[in-house]
Amino acid sequence: MQSLSVDLGERSYPIYIDGGLLASPNLRKLLAAGVPGKQVALFTNECVDALYGECVRDALSDFTVDTFVMGDGEKYKSMQTYSAAMDFLMQHRHNRTTCLVALGGGVVGDLTGFTAATFQRGVSFIQIPTTLLAQVDSSVGGKTAINHPAGKNMVGAFYQPRAVIIDSSTLNSLPPREYAAGLAEVVKYGVIADADFFAWLEVNVDALGRRDPEVLKQVIARSCACKADIVSQDEREGGVRAILNFGHTFAHAIESLTGYDSWLHGEAVAIGMVMAARFSETLNLLPPGQADRLAELLRSFDLPVKLTNQISVEDMVEVMGMDKKAADGQMRFVVSAGYGRAHLTTDFDRQALVKVLAEFC
């Protein structure tokens, strides 16, 4: 078992990574270390509950466990599910010493985290991410949220888990689209923070395609290390953390305009990253050809790199102005200035943006 730490003073926490962790005797110890009282609320969805619910309940047999099962999909990361989760905790008489355990992908993790952040002004929670996207990105760093019909993650809190427990073998049960969607965020770390990792991914396309267990563990650990390093420097996104949003301003607009049901988040991020790379080229920050190189790697993972929906340039501009990464009405973008480096900019010609959008819309 590998372990990493997210260093945030008194809010620091461990990330454990191994194949088969959910079925191992270790799980009982790792969970018990994070549960402060006697109650646990296990949050999951129908699909994940059927696969791993019993493993986790078995490991929690020393506690009272109530299971909240939500629908599967981004549309359930809503005010309605949040309200239902609160009803559930009240109905089962959970108190301040309860611990919420999020078993599932990013939707389950984000909703559970926001519920933990705000139930009785904050109770503890543990992340057990079961999708690649959640394992390498959303379960680490304390961003919790639900969506608003007018924008993704518009309601939420910064709230750190007690621990993140990653079983890389859960990826064997992941549908191909979900798996590829996670690889989009993996590729992002290469672009924004670790050029060597990007090159390593290009070399390991085949091993990643067949989900080689050792390669998967390496990919998860290296991605989590990138994210932990950035989050430790900037917990609440006052500065450097913004680079994690590379491609995301475009991606959130795409998701919002398609009602969160045409693309998986990672797929929208794949398209958004190619847009952001093209935009960076247009601004003469990224050398010509790098956007194509990025698109090629993403395509080799069966990820989309252009829009197939009917979305207009005007709609994209309108929705991006609404994105929460817009500070005080000004549009801000994360751009890449060569693989391994990224920064936030507000200094660009609006026409350059419209031109890039026109290529994709």
Add this chain to the structure above:
Amino acid sequence: MQSLSVDLGERSYPIYIDGGLLASPNLRKLLAAGVPGKQVALFTNECVDALYGECVRDALSDFTVDTFVMGDGEKYKSMQTYSAAMDFLMQHRHNRTTCLVALGGGVVGDLTGFTAATFQRGVSFIQIPTTLLAQVDSSVGGKTAINHPAGKNMVGAFYQPRAVIIDSSTLNSLPPREYAAGLAEVVKYGVIADADFFAWLEVNVDALGRRDPEVLKQVIARSCACKADIVSQDEREGGVRAILNFGHTFAHAIESLTGYDSWLHGEAVAIGMVMAARFSETLNLLPPGQADRLAELLRSFDLPVKLTNQISVEDMVEVMGMDKKAADGQMRFVVSAGYGRAHLTTDFDRQALVKVLAEFC
């Protein structure tokens, strides 16, 4: 103008107190110091908006101001209003640099604070409390929340305002019941933290009854100083802050069982404090007669000191077990061991509690 500080490191903030502050040129400066961007969302209710909305909008004429008007009353501190507030902010395209200004009583302040804590993972907010209860209690200390049908303040966050601006002359427009309800929390500071203040209140019953402007300013400043001192020691209620809940376990149960519409919060607290004092006497912590002395002071402010609703002992016990001050299923109470001193206890005979409840129900 008096000013105090709530000392919480980088989350420290000032409390300004004066008669006529809302109509003074000072308001413009005090507000501008707390607004980080160009947008302001003014949260208020119908009644307060009619009285003071224009004053505040005038003082904010350098900013874009959108006004969210909610219903007047505890029942509007709900998931529905919270959801409507988020819709409002999205619809008016507020972004991360917006500032929410809460103009009103505790309901407006708590809901606005929770909205600020969770809109786009946290935006700034300023409290302008216009009821005595909000001025001496709920606007200071960063407790934000909404109610759940099964319990008060069950959903919320610790989130500090940028500033608290108190105009003591707003109390002139306060209905007598609301004014008395605020005095209940004032009396609480005497019981839990400041025996001299309790005696001073007994001497000043008449001046308080006629809302003497100078006496009001003193009452507000001394109450805020008590609260700021306790909150500075324990921001997130890990220890001493719990004493602020003296009488509140009983009060929350009363409010919950009466659907939040028979008693104002302060009225329920008045009854709850007399219960807590009687309970403290029963446990031989408080000398005999002190509960009666407390009841007498509260009665002199026209506050209720016993229940008139049909509430059974069983219902009270049931609902109190659900109260969030119950840690891991165990009932906990704040008890007084002589005026000016209070502490949390779990060590009591359940029959003693039932006996006290039977006196009141």
